[in-house]
Amino acid sequence: MNRITSQNIETFLLQNYGKSIKTASTIELYNAVSRVALGCVADKMYSNSGKKRAGYLSAEYLVGRVIYANLYNMGEIDTVRKILEEKGIDLEKFEEIEDLALGNGGLGRLAACFLDSAATCSIPLDGYGIRYRYGLFKQSLVDGFQTEGADDWQRFGDPWSIRREEDVVEIVFGDQEVKAVPYDMPIIGYGGDMVNTLRLWQSEPKVPFDFIAFNDEKYSDAVKEKNRAEDISRILYPKDDTYEGKKLRLKQQYLFSSASLQDIVRKLKRAGRSPKDIGEYYSLQLNDTHPVVAIPELIRILVEEEELSFSTALKIAEKVFAYTNHTIMPEALEKWDVKLFKAVLPKVYPYVRKINSSLKNQLKKLNIPQEELKKYSIIEDNKIFMARMAIYATHSINGVAQIHTEILKNTALPEWYKIYPQRFNNKTNGITQRRWLALANQELSSLISTKIGEGWITDLSQLKALEKLKGDEEFLHQLREVKQLKKNQLAAYIEKNEGIKIDTSFIFDVQIKRLHEYKRQLLNAFSILDTYYGIKEGRIKDFKPTVYIFGAKAAPGYFRAKGIIKLINEISRLIREDPVVNKFMQVVFISNYNVSYAEKIVPAADISEQISTAGTEASGTGNMKLMLNGALTIGTYDGANVEIVQQAGEENNYIFGARVEDIAEIEASYNPSALIEKNPRLKVVVEALIDGTLRDEGTEMFQELYDSITEGASWHKPDHYYLMLDFIDYCDTRLRANQDFKDPRLIAEKSLMNIANAGSFSSDRTIKQYAEEIWQLGNK
Numbered sequence: 077m078n079r080i081t082s083q084n085i086e087t088f089l090l091q092n093y094g095k096s097i098k099t100a101s102t103i104e105l106y107n108a109v110s111r112v113a114l115g116c117v118a119d120k121m122y123s124n125s126g127k128k129r130a131g132y133l134s135a136e137y138l139v140g141r142v143i144y145a146n147l148y149n150m151g152e153i154d155t156v157r158k159i160l161e162e163k164g165i166d167l168e169k170f171e172e173i174e175d176l177a178l179g180n181g182g183l184g185r186l187a188a189c190f191l192d193s194a195a196t197c198s199i200p201l202d203g204y205g206i207r208y209r210y211g212l213f214k215q216s217l218v219d220g221f222q223t224e225g226a227d228d229w230q231r232f233g234d235p236w237s238i239r240r241e242e243d244v245v246e247i248v249f250g251d252q253e254v255k256a257v258p259y260d261m262p263i264i265g266y267g268g269d270m271v272n273t274l275r276l277w278q279s280e281p282k283v284p285f286d287f288i289a290f291n292d293e294k295y296s297d298a299v300k301e302k303n304r305a306e307d308i309s310r311i312l313y314p315k316d317d318t319y320e321g322k323k324l325r326l327k328q329q330y331l332f333s334s335a336s337l338q339d340i341v342r343k344l345k346r347a348g349r350s351p352k353d354i355g356e357y358y359s360l361q362l363n364d365t366h367p368v369v370a371i372p373e374l375i376r377i378l379v380e381e382e383e384l385s386f387s388t389a390l391k392i393a394e395k396v397f398a399y400t401n402h403t404i405m406p407e408a409l410e411k412w413d414v415k416l417f418k419a420v421l422p423k424v425y426p427y428v429r430k431i432n433s434s435l436k437n438q439l440k441k442l443n444i445p446q447e448e449l450k451k452y453s454i455i456e457d458n459k460i461f462m463a464r465m466a467i468y469a470t471h472s473i474n475g476v477a478q479i480h481t482e483i484l485k486n487t488a489l490p491e492w493y494k495i496y497p498q499r500f501n502n503k504t505n506g507i508t509q510r511r512w513l514a515l516a517n518q519e520l521s522s523l524i525s526t527k528i529g530e531g532w533i534t535d536l537s538q539l540k541a542l543e544k545l546k547g548d549e550e551f552l553h554q555l556r557e558v559k560q561l562k563k564n565q566l567a568a569y570i571e572k573n574e575g576i577k578i579d580t581s582f583i584f585d586v587q588i589k590r591l592h593e594y595k596r597q598l599l600n601a602f603s604i605l606d607t608y609y610g611i612k613e614g615r616i617k618d619f620k621p622t623v624y625i626f627g628a629k630a631a632p633g634y635f636r637a638k639g640i641i642k643l644i645n646e647i648s649r650l651i652r653e654d655p656v657v658n659k660f661m662q663v664v665f666i667s668n669y670n671v672s673y674a675e676k677i678v679p680a681a682d683i684s685e686q687i688s689t690a691g692t693e694a695s696g697t698g699n700m701k702l703m704l705n706g707a708l709t710i711g712t713y714d715g716a717n718v719e720i721v722q723q724a725g726e727e728n729n730y731i732f733g734a735r736v737e738d739i740a741e742i743e744a745s746y747n748p749s750a751l752i753e754k755n756p757r758l759k760v761v762v763e764a765l766i767d768g769t770l771r772d773e774g775t776e777m778f779q780e781l782y783d784s785i786t787e788g789a790s791w792h793k794p795d796h797y798y799l800m801l802d803f804i805d806y807c808d809t810r811l812r813a814n815q816d817f818k819d820p821r822l823i824a825e826k827s828l829m830n831i832a833n834a835g836s837f838s839s840d841r842t843i844k845q846y847a848e849e850i851w852q853l854g855n856k
């Protein structure tokens with residue numbers, strides 16, 4: 077690998093801007109360092125060993141800031157720091173560079189962690205996705221309300237991407253034809269030996285500009301087709317965990333699915349191989365149902381262009397594809413209207429029908445009774461069920477945490493488990509320790525490395541060796557010092573960014589994740605209110621001062637989620653204005669939560685709030701990041717929380733609330749109003765929504781939240797995420813944790829046990845399991 081030198085950087089700056097390191101702007105410097113670094117690895121991007129590769133098909137990649145992670149993995153971060161320092165420039169300057177946010181939340185961040193892990197573990201895995209013109213919206217808070225702005229991430233260029241004109245493909249829709257243009261980003265493994273590719277497709281017009289229309293002075297007509305083509309990759313849909321049957325969204329899905337397959341088939345041919353052998357050379361993982369249209373598309377290509385029979389093509393698809401399920405919530409499951417699908421993809425629809433017929437035949441052979449066929453049917457009630465197609469026409473379906481996979485097998489998809497038990501498997505999610513420990517928390521990383529060496533950077537299970545330091549007073553003391561340092565740093569950042577001062581002697585209690593009812597930020601808010609009244613009334617004594625930190629974006633059209641943001645900010649005001657309680661409590665809602673913000677909050681957290689209703693959070697990965705950085709989890713038995721406490725010990729975390737089985741049992745007879753009437757503490761916090769204690773400025777947001785708990789709505793029963801059921805246990809558990817914090821040594825020990833047992837939550841472990849058990853790469 078070539079090395080980055082100050083000479084290379086100076087040359088780039090001179091050639092491109094007529095400047096030097098000393099005179100260049102931050103953006104210019106960023107472009108120069110990035111381009112020079114890219115030049116050091118680009119040759120490796122396009123070297124193919126000829127062995128079987130895997131492809132990750134994902135509509136989202138939540139990458140965050142790329143420059144530090146890339147330089148770190150290349151082993152060049154200290155070199156660049158030195159080069160800049162010699163000119164009096166701080167490497168931290170690049171924090172002005174915005175995040176690459178081509179994803180909503182956990183699902184997109186998982187994709188980014190997997191790419192880092194695969195390249196590090198020498199697994200040939202390429203990512204395929206969409207190059208959105210605008211990433212996830214920027215959030216600001218105005219009077220406590222969320223407002224949204226566009227994320228114009230390409231404004232200052234995109235120095236980490238290479239546009240590959242020679243790999244352009246054509247995409248045919250029912251009402252338009254476009255070009256898909258690939259942009260490649262290097263995915264650099266730790267140590268810099270392996271460089272994989274993230275290939276993002278951008279939609280462009282086949283004809284750039286209608287010259288004749290322009291000549292006739294029809295100016296807007298002249299650019300109409302151009303805009304229509306560019307619309308397809310213009311925006312990332314900002315809905316997390318809900319599904320809407322939008323035409324443009326189907327076009328996005330087909331754009332990157334079809335383009336990626338055409339690309340792979342062409343690569344095979346260029347290498348002198350037959351596309352019918354695609355299964356020998358490629359395994360393709362479908363990240364949720366967003367790329368499932370790739371299944372009929374591959375079959376179409378094999379039948380129409382390679383003249384294979386349908387049944388042969390279907391068998392090939394089954395061998396090539398595997399499907400990851402991320403949610404069982406019905407509102408998130410994709411099903412396309414047949415009429416819409418046919419209009420947008422008339423050439424693909426016949427293959428969906430054929431897949432469905434083939435399924436029907438198969439079910440007959442298996443003697444599935446007539447009345448059960450509907451449950452399996454891919455086309456039913458004029459809808460196409462994408463998850464069903466993904467199970468039928470692939471060889472693997474995996475859940476993303478043990479409990480989630482069990483729910484898939486036994487509750488969500490038992491009919492499929494009955495006929496294809498061997499297809500179901502679990503791959504518990506993970507996170508990359510390079511970004512979430514080595515880069516985000518250099519102080520803790522150094523402390524760990526002085527004790528057990530640096531092996532954990534590529535083998536996180538080595539953290540287990542820290543357990544022997546449990547009784548080491550000096551080490552526990554150092555752990556506390558690091559945590560305090562990270563809290564100080566976060567407080568300084570929040571003061572600079574939000575204009576809010578935080579007392580760093582307070583406990584930092586953190587809930588950071590997308591705003592969604594099932595994640596129950598509202599339960600957290602209610603419990604904070606309960607504590608507020610408890611302190612005022614004298615019911616709660618000796619409370620250890622706590623700052624509650626929230627970070628979350630709500631989908632712009634999700635009225636109730638936005639109401640919860642306003643509510644948290646109102647509770648913040650109530651407490652701030654109370655001279656007695658504000659010595660013990662503070663609530664801070666930071667704005668524009670994203671990967672870079674997470675990198676600052678995660679190392680500073682004392683407490684990690686993971687309080688989703690049991691059975692709703694498939695895995696979670698935020699929980700893992702916080703655990704790895706020594707936060708103690710207050711959580712329900714849900715998603716990966718279950719495995720976290722299995723590993724780190726229930727005694728070192730705080731588990732509360734109803735389990736999946738408990739909820740199943742009481743579901744039918746659940747009556748939140750009866751609970752509210754019975755317990756005045758519930759009543760007080762719920763009534764605070766409507767009795768004038770808290771104000772929503774006439775938006776009726778709080779009334780709507782109140783109704784959602786007490787009455788329900790047309791689409792759900794009252795309190796459908798069981799806040800009232802878990803409320804008292806949650807408040808009690810939080811107080812128990814609060815009292816434990818009076819013994820800093822005890823907390824440091826629990827914290828140590830969490831760090832030492834976070835090894836299995838590395839995405840290195842996860843991606844190796846995919847490679848060995850699903851993709852059968854064997855050459856890792």
Ligand SMILES: *Cc1c(COP(=O)(O)O)cnc(C)c1O
Nearest residue numbers: 181182589670671674696697698
């Ligand atoms: C890790 C991460 C998430 C996922 O958090 P969960 O708590 O697992 O939902 C979402 N957004 C960002 C920016 C993240 O870094």
